[in-house]
Amino acid sequence: MTKTSSSINGSSTFISIVSIAAAGLAAIIAGSFLSGMIEIEPINKQFFPVILPILICAVGIILGLTAYRLSKRKIAITGIILNAVVVFIPVTYLVM
Numbered sequence: 001m002t003k004t005s006s007s008i009n010g011s012s013t014f015i016s017i018v019s020i021a022a023a024g025l026a027a028i029i030a031g032s033f034l035s036g037m038i039e040i041e042p043i044n045k046q047f048f049p050v051i052l053p054i055l056i057c058a059v060g061i062i063l064g065l066t067a068y069r070l071s072k073r074k075i076a077i078t079g080i081i082l083n084a085v086v087v088f089i090p091v092t093y094l095v096m
Contacts, residue, residue: 012070015063019079022060023086026053030089050090057087 033049064079 012067012073012076015067015070016073016075016079019060019064019067019076020082022056022063023079023082026056026060026083027086027089029053029056030086030093034089034093050093053090054087057083061087 029049030053060083061080064076064083067073067076068080
């Protein structure tokens with residue numbers, strides 16, 4: 001096994017944490033919209049609370065993949081999986 005420098009491991013850990021935070025933010029936005037906490041009338045655009053989590057999750061998946069390529073850590077895989085799961089919340093809302 002090859003050793004990687006601590007700066008690369010630190011960078012990949014930070015990127016992974018940002019990826020997980022992106023999944024959390026997207027889940028909060030999608031969940032609050034679907035539970036009725038965010039009303040559509042003040043926003044005047046229904047696509048905002050539906051499309052924004054998809055965009056946030058796409059960025060989170062890219063960050064997770066970048067962190068995984070830097071160093072193969074489980075936290076990067078966690079960020080990728082969480083973003084992939086959260087992206088399906090608004091997609092299922094659009095389909096139904």
